[in-house]
Amino acid sequence: MMFLISEGWTHIFPGFGERVVRFVFDTEKRCITKMHIASNGRWAPATPEQMEDVSQSVVDNLDLSEPLELGLTWSTEEPDWVKE
Numbered sequence: 096m097m098f099l100i101s102e103g104w105t106h107i108f109p110g111f112g113e114r115v116v117r118f119v120f121d122t123e124k125r126c127i128t129k130m131h132i133a134s135n136g137r138w139a140p141a142t143p144e145q146m147e148d149v150s151q152s153v154v155d156n157l158d159l160s161e162p163l164e165l166g167l168t169w170s171t172e173e174p175d176w177v178k179e
Contacts, residue, residue, distance in 0.1 A: 097122045099157075099167040100174055106149050116141065116149055119173050120157075126150040129177045138176070 099120040107113045117138065118130035127150045131138035141149070156165065 096171065098128075098170045098173060099153075099162050100170050101165075101167050102174075103166060104149070104153075106152055108145065108148065117176065118146075118149060118153075119177060120150070120153055120167070125154055127153065129173065131176070 099122060100118075101120070102117045104116050104118065105113055106116055115133040116130055117133075118127045118141075120126070121128045127146045130141040130146045130149060132141050132145065133139075157167075158164070162169065
C-alpha cells in the first residue's frame with residue numbers, strides 16, 4: 096500500500112477560510128484516510144466532511160508523477176501522528 100503524506104497543505108474551507116492541514120492520502124482508494132487541521136497552534140481531528148472536501152482538492156490537483164511539487168511525500172507507512 097502506498098500513501099502520500101502532507102505535513103502542511105493549505106486549503107480554503109467554506110465559512111472558515113484558509114487552514115493548514117496534514118493528511119494521509121491512500122493512493123489506491125484515492126482519498127484521505129486521516130487528517131488534522133491546524134487550529135490555535137494545535138492539530139485537531141478533521142470531520143469526515145472536511146476530509147472529503149480536501150480529498151477532492153487533492154484528486155483535482157494531484158499529478159502522481161510529481162507529488163513533490165505539491166509538497167507531498169511517498170510512504171509505505173503512515174506517519175507517527177496517525178497513531179497518536
